[in-house]
Amino acid sequence: MITLTINEKEITLDKPVTVLEAAKLAGIKIPTLCYHEALKPYGGCRLCVVEVERMPRLQTSCTLMSADGMVVKTESEAISKARRGILEFLLINHPLDCPYCDKAGECELQDMVNKYGASAGRYKEEKRKVPESHKDQILARNMERCIVCTRCVRMCGDVQGASAISIIGRGNRSRMEPFSSAAFNCEYCGNCLTVCPVGAILSRLYIHSFRPWQLDKEVETVCSYCGVGCSFVAQVRDDSIKRVIPRFDLGLNKGLLCSRGRFGYEYISSPERLKTPLVRKHGKLEESTWSEALSVVAERLGHIKKTHGGSSIAGIASPRCCNEDNYVFQKFMRTVCGSNNIDSISRTGFAAAQKYFEDLLGQGITANMIDGLKNSDAILILGGDPTAINPVLGLSIREASGRGAKILVLGNAKGLERFKTLHIMPEVFKEADTLESLLIGIYNARGTRGEKPAIDHGIKSLAGKTGARTAVPEFDELMMTLLESKSASIVFGPDLVQRTDGHRSLFAVSGLTYLLEARLYLLSEKPNEQGVVDTGCVPDMLPGGRPLNVYDFRRKFEEAWKGPVPAEDGLTLFEIIENAGAGKIKAMYIMGENPVFNLPGGPYIKNKLQSLDLLVVQDLFLTETAEIADVVLPALGWSERTGTYTNLERRVQLQRKTVETLHGMEDWRIISEVSGRMGCKMSYTEVRDIMEEMAGVSPLYRDITYQEIGKGNCLWPYHGEPLRGEMKTVPAAADIEREHREDFYLSVEKPLFHSGTLSGKSPALMKIYPGPVLRVGASAAKKAGLKEGDKVQFFTQTGSREAVVSIEESIRDNRVYYSNNFKGSGALGLMTFTIDEVTKAPGLEGCEVKIKKL
Amino acid sequence: MFNETVLKEIDEIRVKYPDRKSALLPSLYIAQREFGWLSQEALLCVAKTLNLPETEVRGAASFYSMYRHKPAGRNLIQLCTNVSCMVLGAERLADFISRKYGVQPGGTSQDGRFSLVIMECIGACGTAPAMLVNTDFHDSLTEKRIEEILEKYK
Numbered sequence A: 001m002i003t004l005t006i007n008e009k010e011i012t013l014d015k016p017v018t019v020l021e022a023a024k025l026a027g028i029k030i031p032t033l034c035y036h037e038a039l040k041p042y043g044g045c046r047l048c049v050v051e052v053e054r055m056p057r058l059q060t061s062c063t064l065m066s067a068d069g070m071v072v073k074t075e076s077e078a079i080s081k082a083r084r085g086i087l088e089f090l091l092i093n094h095p096l097d098c099p100y101c102d103k104a105g106e107c108e109l110q111d112m113v114n115k116y117g118a119s120a121g122r123y124k125e126e127k128r129k130v131p132e133s134h135k136d137q138i139l140a141r142n143m144e145r146c147i148v149c150t151r152c153v154r155m156c157g158d159v160q161g162a163s164a165i166s167i168i169g170r171g172n173r174s175r176m177e178p179f180s181s182a183a184f185n186c187e188y189c190g191n192c193l194t195v196c197p198v199g200a201i202l203s204r205l206y207i208h209s210f211r212p213w214q215l216d217k218e219v220e221t222v223c224s225y226c227g228v229g230c231s232f233v234a235q236v237r238d239d240s241i242k243r244v245i246p247r248f249d250l251g252l253n254k255g256l257l258c259s260r261g262r263f264g265y266e267y268i269s270s271p272e273r274l275k276t277p278l279v280r281k282h283g284k285l286e287e288s289t290w291s292e293a294l295s296v297v298a299e300r301l302g303h304i305k306k307t308h309g310g311s312s313i314a315g316i317a318s319p320r321c322c323n324e325d326n327y328v329f330q331k332f333m334r335t336v337c338g339s340n341n342i343d344s345i346s347r348t349g350f351a352a353a354q355k356y357f358e359d360l361l362g363q364g365i366t367a368n369m370i371d372g373l374k375n376s377d378a379i380l381i382l383g384g385d386p387t388a389i390n391p392v393l394g395l396s397i398r399e400a401s402g403r404g405a406k407i408l409v410l411g412n413a414k415g416l417e418r419f420k421t422l423h424i425m426p427e428v429f430k431e432a433d434t435l436e437s438l439l440i441g442i443y444n445a446r447g448t449r450g451e452k453p454a455i456d457h458g459i460k461s462l463a464g465k466t467g468a469r470t471a472v473p474e475f476d477e478l479m480m481t482l483l484e485s486k487s488a489s490i491v492f493g494p495d496l497v498q499r500t501d502g503h504r505s506l507f508a509v510s511g512l513t514y515l516l517e518a519r520l521y522l523l524s525e526k527p528n529e530q531g532v533v534d535t536g537c538v539p540d541m542l543p544g545g546r547p548l549n550v551y552d553f554r555r556k557f558e559e560a561w562k563g564p565v566p567a568e569d570g571l572t573l574f575e576i577i578e579n580a581g582a583g584k585i586k587a588m589y590i591m592g593e594n595p596v597f598n599l600p601g602g603p604y605i606k607n608k609l610q611s612l613d614l615l616v617v618q619d620l621f622l623t624e625t626a627e628i629a630d631v632v633l634p635a636l637g638w639s640e641r642t643g644t645y646t647n648l649e650r651r652v653q654l655q656r657k658t659v660e661t662l663h664g665m666e667d668w669r670i671i672s673e674v675s676g677r678m679g680c681k682m683s684y685t686e687v688r689d690i691m692e693e694m695a696g697v698s699p700l701y702r703d704i705t706y707q708e709i710g711k712g713n714c715l716w717p718y719h720g721e722p723l724r725g726e727m728k729t730v731p732a733a734a735d736i737e738r739e740h741r742e743d744f745y746l747s748v749e750k751p752l753f754h755s756g757t758l759s760g761k762s763p764a765l766m767k768i769y770p771g772p773v774l775r776v777g778a779s780a781a782k783k784a785g786l787k788e789g790d791k792v793q794f795f796t797q798t799g800s801r802e803a804v805v806s807i808e809e810s811i812r813d814n815r816v817y818y819s820n821n822f823k824g825s826g827a828l829g830l831m832t833f834t835i836d837e838v839t840k841a842p843g844l845e846g847c848e849v850k851i852k853k854l
Numbered sequence B: 001m002f003n004e005t006v007l008k009e010i011d012e013i014r015v016k017y018p019d020r021k022s023a024l025l026p027s028l029y030i031a032q033r034e035f036g037w038l039s040q041e042a043l044l045c046v047a048k049t050l051n052l053p054e055t056e057v058r059g060a061a062s063f064y065s066m067y068r069h070k071p072a073g074r075n076l077i078q079l080c081t082n083v084s085c086m087v088l089g090a091e092r093l094a095d096f097i098s099r100k101y102g103v104q105p106g107g108t109s110q111d112g113r114f115s116l117v118i119m120e121c122i123g124a125c126g127t128a129p130a131m132l133v134n135t136d137f138h139d140s141l142t143e144k145r146i147e148e149i150l151e152k153y154k
């Protein structure tokens, strides 16, 4: 217990904090400039000085720890004089261009000078000149305004971990600068921008377009790009989002954002948005009216149902749509169309992996708080770079590394280069072998836990089968580190699911999670992958993860929905596609997804979809899939509608409507319109009604309300009941023999600056990362005689693309990376796939590439 | 990138400190010796060798004025013109060097052979005038002696 007196107020503290923080707790405000709650104390600006009895000179309260019996004064003649002096110094070189500066009105320096500063300075000499740099297209850095508080540098280095900027020079010439070209190592998180107290760092997205006091409204909402689900405040003027501001007291991201969330919001006002429904007439998509388009869909769906039966209809839901949309979608498919053929693109990673993990380890095994990663002492990272797929989650890994956690990386992960303790590079297609060897190693050292028969048995039989381990250097160290750890975490990305033997990796990871009692995190590329599963957009489960084939569950939903639910499990994503046309699927209803571009084997898939009797697509843009649809229905996007997303920790979060739109309808509303026209009226008038229904029927979202969600505490399992079923035996498929034939293997790049094809409609993200390049590892490139900037053509068995080579030090093997984010290019279209018999996820095949210099 | 010998040299410095950041300043000196000045490439090499952020390396380097932030000649002449040396004619010697070798104080000769820096006292007042050429120390300078000495630096 520490008791100190500040301004004659007695304050008692449980644990020692700085005098500044103690004062804050007591409601006493001390002016600061270099202090920031998210950063380590620095003691640079000296504005926070206070008088402390029995201490000589004034003390900086942001660095001074409180001690028992301290007597502090935060205002006095001497203190005011010191502050006035400091501010006068700060203004010596400041351009005083407030009338022209965007920060005016929310500038900490301006406010401070207004309150404590002198009315005029005494300095008469020339001010320092630093020419403004125009190198950066996103961040406007004006170093004449910089007061060298280093908040940006500490943010970029200590928190973001990018270390893209530093203070250059010394004395009155010092200023903040990036290393060389503006973009050197910059991750464009913009977090430096949030902490800069003055107008020295601004965003070019809104510079000179408004004054902070001219904003019409502020709306708290959630990012629409990935499964982390960062919160921020969207600031609106003239019905358009001017900027988004994360708040340090809001959401799980605590004031941090990544480039997509920060700068990617403009896609919503892209001129390419669909404006009217389109209906195919005489082979051509033509503009139509809502009533015509909806009737066409209803009529033709009804007709197909009547002639071929409900199971000839399939639906593809979307992890970019809200829970409410997906819930209504599956209800429509099940009760109105009479089909359980519902799946989503999450089948290619998240949903498939989660199902496997939950079957073995119990529902909710992946429901872990992102924040908890920071407290792990060892983090095993597999299947993708978390700092690119889920950037803000990646920051927790970087922070854990700072706290001494061992960062163990399997595979290429650029964003962890400076943070990893150990790096293991399994051979292409041998990832599962490596993981199995690791599992057996741990098992041999520690034995099983004997708590879950299926998994215990699985590990034992694996140990019997696989004798020798794959010889990877550093393997022993990896094993020892894991065995020594007390609070291990495993971060699992989608790449390892996308193997024809993906289930082997999944079993190994389940085994590791179980033996190490580790926390398991499942990366989620899209914002609502968890929601897609939770709302029942899977062929074998009803909302709440209840198995469809259990009569009791089904009956409950039939009663609630007042309609029959077919008893048989539906087809999974790729089974649906396989059966399209010639097979038994005649109609497909796709909500917010673009399978032709986003799934492997694009040309094959396009062919299949074209052979359908009816293809309906609901989307924001005329995607590759929409182009071949019979009916295209324009939907509303993020910020135009209200709804909930469930993030990868299973936190249900509210997205609030921020702007008005003239075109399009909410996804759920379109579906209920179609449903009504098919003779089954849905009674929702607003989105709240849907959540209410879900809270009544879904055992996982029980009693949830928007009000509660808005407070941010709707975390797994809420008031819900998880299901504690368990797999009896571990399913397996035949092993695959492979030969290595080529020098290079194509992999899909998951860039930090893009997310699906949506981000391509954001002008800012397109400036940061304008188009695809072929990323080749430094040593592989050397061997093949490739250099940075070389123009090449690369070939797989099914196609080829031209690209420019970019050499990437962090790629350690012969994988080459090409993105799947830009229209007209894309890595997935060059690949083929085979289905993992256990998970039904596609294994990416045909990735062997030849590279030819042009 | 640095060659093996240099990497070993930096390694030897690194093991002396518990934190690799502490090896930064001595490593910068080595880089300066290898590259002649702290070019971007030199900074990148140091960053890579010590596995430190490039910006941190540049920030530290730019803080110290005794690192060379501009290209320098193959040989660096640091001539003292402080009190004792000045009294004994150092300023004339500076003129002599400038004329004879075509190198202005703070500059580099056209052929890249010499850079000249005017120094404050280098602690050789007793045998002034004095100068450093690279790391070698020379005192009791006269024009003639300078000619002889510089002959050895190509």
Ligand code: SF4
Pocket (backbone or CB within 6 Å): A152, A155, A156, A160, A162, A163, A164, A165, A185, A186, A187, A188, A189, A190, A191, A192, A193
């Ligand atoms: S945008 Fe992010 S990475 Fe770039 S300089 Fe700012 S804090 Fe650093």
Ligand code: SF4
Pocket (backbone or CB within 6 Å): A145, A146, A147, A148, A149, A150, A151, A152, A153, A176, A195, A196, A197, A198, A200, A201
């Ligand atoms: S740019 Fe802003 S945050 Fe960075 S040091 Fe200057 S004033 Fe501080």
Ligand code: SF4
Pocket (backbone or CB within 6 Å): A223, A224, A225, A226, A227, A228, A229, A230, A253, A257, A258, A259, A260, A261, A262, A390, A391, A392, A393
């Ligand atoms: S981490 Fe994900 S949710 Fe957060 S800002 Fe980035 S894209 Fe958006």
Ligand code: FES
Pocket (backbone or CB within 6 Å): A031, A032, A033, A034, A035, A042, A043, A044, A045, A046, A047, A048, A049, A060, A061, A062, A063
């Ligand atoms: S806030 Fe304490 S020194 Fe800047």
Ligand code: FES
Pocket (backbone or CB within 6 Å): B080, B081, B082, B083, B084, B085, B086, B120, B121, B122, B123, B124, B125, B128, B129, B130
């Ligand atoms: S004055 Fe020249 S060495 Fe001291």
